[in-house]
Amino acid sequence: MMGWFLSGISAYLRLLFKTRLIGIPATLSASVAGSFSFGNPLGYTDLLTLFILYIGVFMAHLSVDSFDDYFDFKKDLARLKAGASDADLELLYILSRGSISARPLLAVGVSTMVLGLLAGAYLSILRGPLVLVLALLGSMVILVYTGLLNRHGYLAEPLLVLKGLLVFMGSQLVAYGSIYPGTIPLGILFGLVSATVAYTHHTTHMPVDRSLDRITLPMLFERVGGPYVGYVLMIAMIYAVLLSLALSGILPIFSLAVLLAILIHMDIARRTWGKRYEIFSGYVIRTAIACRIVDVGLASILVITGFLNTGLA
Structure with missing residues (x-):
């Protein structure tokens, strides 16, 4: 019995790292960004x-x-x-x-x-x-x-935004002993990035959710045009927040380098515009890669500026 149980856990861990690996950097990036958001945390x-x-x-x-x-x-x-x-x-x-x-x-x-x-x-x-x-x-x-x-569906994306914010704030508190309200939008940005990947994935599951009477964000957007509308709105929010943070000085100006990811997102938006949910199945991984460019890129920039002791202040 114990051997079967351990075998099951081993199989799941293999599954986890084969199918979920691309999501792990998102959460860790929010933590790293929070812990390097005000300069070198080792001080x-x-x-x-x-x-x-x-x-x-x-x-x-x-x-x-x-x-x-x-x-x-x-x-x-x-x-x-x-x-x-x-x-x-x-x-x-x-x-x-x-x-x-x-x-x-x-x-x-x-x-x-x-x-x-x-x-x-x-x-x-x-x-x-x-x-x-x-x-x-x-x-x-x-x-x-x-x-x-x-069980019920509802709206998972707002909770993912909250998760990103909690990870960012908690990491900032551990690193510096305080939470700086002015950087809260940065935590929200990391949550938005994770939520966008989830939205794309949830779009591919629409037939399953519909059969179970579950309410998801892609299904709500289907009522006002299609899930592609929600996709465009979410990537628009990501880059609007990113631009405002960089231009206001909360992020270093060279953080705009991660704007390269918008080329991938815009290409996906163009290819999915006006199409049904089925087409999103081929763009989950590409969306995730573009989002990792944003969050991992920003976290890396904050680590560099942190060790240079420039931070966000």
């Missing part, structure tokens, strides 16, 4: 604290994916979703082998969430109880996002 904390912070954030991200897959597998939705999207072909292949069940996913989800909360508890000793409060809020977001939204 305020130490490497061990930053390491524990990033491990905690990484564990929290794994718990999101694990709980999300747990509820999907429990209701046999994973197979339906994988069959609806070319982006999930690897998932469909692994499912066909029958090597994964719901219980190992639950074990991974619970254990990674506990590890994330333990990291938050330790960091709260160093930086105060607000760190633990933010970690608990993040756990609530995880459970609402993966549980309630999995």
Whole structure:
């Protein structure tokens, strides 16, 4: 029994890193950006604290994916979703082998969430109880996002924006001992980037969501023209916030280098404009790559400026 259970966890971890790897940098980028948003954090904390912070954030991200897959597998939705999207072909292949069940996913989800909360508890000793409060809020977001939204749909994208903001603020608090309200739009930007990838993915799952009477953002936009309308609005928000942050001095002006990603997003918008949801299946990965250029690029720029001790101040 134990051997079967461990085999299931091992199979899931292989699945996780094959199908979810592109999402992990998004969450870590928000954390790195928050911890380098006001210059070199090593003037305020130490490497061990930053390491524990990033491990905690990484564990929290794994718990999101694990709980999300747990509820999907429990209701046999994973197979339906994988069959609806070319982006999930690897998932469909692994499912066909029958090597994964719901219980190992639950074990991974619970254990990674506990590890994330333990990291938050330790960091709260160093930086105060607000760190633990933010970690608990993040756990609530995880459970609402993966549980309630999995069952009823509703609007997952706003919760992803909130998740990005919480990760950014919590990381800033751990690194500097304070949260700077003027940088909150930067945290929202990281959340918007993650939400845009999720929106594209959710668009490919529209037939599954419709059959289950679930309400998702792409389905709402279908009522006012089509899911492509929502896609254009979301990428417009990303670049509007990015431009305003750079021009206002909150971000270094050379952060505009990540605007190169807009070429990919605009090409996808052009190819999907006026089309039905099916066409988005071929653009999930391209959207994610463009979004990683934005968030990983911004985080990298902030690390460079941080070590140069220029920061955002």
